[in-house]
Amino acid sequence: MCEKHDIVIIGGGPAGLAAAVAAYDAGVTDVVVIDREEAPGGVLRQCIHNGFGLHKLGRELTGPEYAAVYAKEAARRGIRILRETMVTALSPDRVVTACSREGILKIEAGAVILAMGCRERSRGALNISGTRPAGIFSAGTAQRLINCEGYMVGKKAVILGSGDIGLIMARRMTLEGAKVEAVCELMPYSGGLTRNIVQCLEDFDIPLYLSTTVAEIHGRQRLEGVTLISVDENRRPIPGTERYIGCDTLLLSCGLIPENELSLGAGIPLDGITGGALVDERRETEIPGIFACGNVLQVHDLVDYVSDEAELAGRSAADFVRGISPAGKTLPVFAEKGVRYCLPQRIHAGASAPVELYMRVAQPRERVKIVARSGERILAEVSRRRVAPGEMEKITLKPDALCGAEEICVSLEDL
Ligand SMILES: Cc1cc2nc3c(=O)[nH]c(=O)nc-3n(C[C@H](O)[C@H](O)[C@H](O)COP(=O)(O)OP(=O)(O)OC[C@H]3O[C@@H](n4cnc5c(N)ncnc54)[C@H](O)[C@@H]3O)c2cc1C
Structure with a gap:
């Protein structure tokens, strides 16, 4: 057809x-x-x-x-x-x-x-060593099984990854009667929204272990436990920090x-x-x-x-x-100093409406401003008390600010 x-x-x-x-x-x-x-x-x-x-x-x-x-x-x-x-x-x-x-x-x-x-990123993509028992799910798969299929995935869980899906599933598993032993996060900060850390972990006394990952998976038929390990600032495992947690379920929420x-x-x-x-x-x-x-x-x-x-x-x-398409050249947009990426990656110089630039920062920072410049000229800036990679940021460029601009660089600066 x-x-x-x-x-x-x-x-x-x-x-x-x-x-x-x-x-x-x-x-x-x-x-x-x-x-x-x-x-x-x-x-x-x-x-x-x-x-x-x-x-x-x-x-x-x-x-x-x-x-x-x-x-x-x-x-x-x-x-x-x-x-x-x-x-x-x-x-x-x-x-x-x-x-x-x-x-x-x-x-x-x-x-x-x-x-x-x-x-979702799978276990294969994460390369965790150990056996391959039942009881390991991506967080979204577990969510679908519980919420749509009516199938409870386990009784005692560890969650790897503190992005929003992992946080929401920690609460969901608890509400369905499971014990969530811990949420572990490889980075020294959570990848989720602050509101989800409060409402999904703190309200239910679920511990969040930062700079921690799963080193080993145990169990033959069904998962029996995981070995957690702390990591250093380069995300390398620190020998001697291993600890075992018994669990029948591991949820992966790793991107x-x-x-x-x-x-x-x-x-x-x-x-x-x-x-x-x-x-x-x-x-x-x-x-x-x-x-x-x-x-x-x-x-x-x-x-x-x-x-x-x-x-x-x-x-x-x-x-x-x-048949309506913008004419004229496009200006490239670059993410710099503390900004991980910026979107859109190019803007028409003659854009007639304000342009919102969306971005994520590389690391949590306090008391900063997000600045968009063309050369030395500041096109737009906005102050923030706190920024974190888990929360998307945006800054608005007005059309007249784009006049005469060449390339646009967006960066974080201390207040
Ligand atoms: C577990 C979880 C919790 C969340 N919690 C929140 C929250 O509390 N608040 C909030 O604001 N947001 C939340 N979100 C985020 C929100 O769900 C997403 O931002 C939103 O669903 C993204 O919409 P989308 O249309 O881009 O993608 P999706 O919702 O993923 O839709 C994509 C669609 O494309 C279809 N598709 C893909 N490939 C093909 C193909 N080749 N052919 C035909 N169809 C195809 C898929 O079947 C799917 O229906 C959550 C997300 C998850 C996963």
């Missing part, structure tokens, strides 16, 4: 849904969303805790409730969502190949929006990897730090007419910002379909 559509969106999670609604509202109504799952909503369908939507919708929702808001908006506009359909290839000239029970579908798209989300296999197949250049595409301020990749948003572009901590980014990508894709 071969079809033609103005905009094809790969992924029907919160990013894909928000992009579809925004593109439609911008005047391009021939929009198709493709998702491999049986229902839209992405990861939010398994996130039954609350805390979603405070910034974007001004109310506190659960993940499925937040996803439902956007799914309803898409349905109200009659946007077509192809379910249980897996996109298997994307070409640089925007031909999308997908397969479903009905067979192979090819769509020639006026514009494509990548919204495939990300996946997310943007799902960019399709992007690579289309020849889209990726950023070595974010793992997502290199984009301009409209979220257009380096291949014209292909846009990206949400966790496939950069791992977000709050879905509210995913929706903002997706709306921008949806409007930009609609502009592209209608």
Whole structure:
């Protein structure tokens, strides 16, 4: 089967849904969303805790409730969502190949929006030594089993990794009656939001061991315990600090990897730090007419910002379909001194609307300012009492600040 559509969106999670609604509202109504799952909503369908939507919708929702808001908006506009359909290839000239029970579908798209989300780092990628017993799960898999399948994964757990998913699962396991012995974190600071450390660990007296990792896994059929070890400032294990904790479950929450296999197949250049595409301020990749948003572009901590980014990508894709593209040169954006990455990686000098630069810092710091400069000229700056890698930061560049700018460097400076 071969079809033609103005905009094809790969992924029907919160990013894909928000992009579809925004593109439609911008005047391009021939929009198709493709998702491999049986229902839209992405990861939010398994996130039954609350805390979603405070910034974007001004109310506190659960993940499925937040996803439902956007799914309803898409349905109200009659946007077509192809379910249980897996996109298997994307070409640089925007031909999308997908397969479903009905067979192979090819769509020639006026514009494509990548919204495939990300996946979790596995035990294999972490290289932990020991046996291979049952009882070791990625935190997201355990979340799905407990929240969607009604299957409790264990009784006594250790969690490796203190990102938001690990913190949320520590609380979830406790609420379901398991004993969470500890959350261990390789780095000397947590990778999660402060609110999650308080609400998910401190409120339940779950210890957080920083600069600590799992050195060994024990057990043959089922996990029996893990050996923890402290690490030095270079993340090297410190001999003599080993301690054994008996447990039947180990949850791994050690980072997310943007799902960019399709992007690579289309020849889209990726950023070595974010793992997502290199984009301009409209979220257009380096291949014209292909846009990206949400966790496939950069791992977000709050879905509210995913929706903002997706709306921008949806409007930009609609502009592209209608032949509206910004003219003029682009300014490269560099992350420097204390800033790990900055997105977008390039900005059109003639951008007519304010441009928000999103970034993550390399290490926790107190009393700093985030400064964007072009040469010696300060384009924008903002002060922060505290910054941490787990919390995404942003700074806004006004269009007139971009006039005459060459390259843009973003750095942290002491206050
Ligand atoms: C455990 C956990 C807890 C979280 N807690 C919070 C929280 O408390 N508050 C908060 O704001 N945020 C939270 N988040 C973050 C939030 O869920 C994400 O930011 C958001 O879901 C990202 O949206 P997305 O659309 O980019 O990706 P996803 O939600 O991952 O959606 C991507 C979609 O693309 C589909 N897809 C991928 N590849 C293909 C393909 N080839 N073909 C067809 N379909 C494809 C997938 O099936 C999926 O439906 C949490 C996330 C997790 C994992």
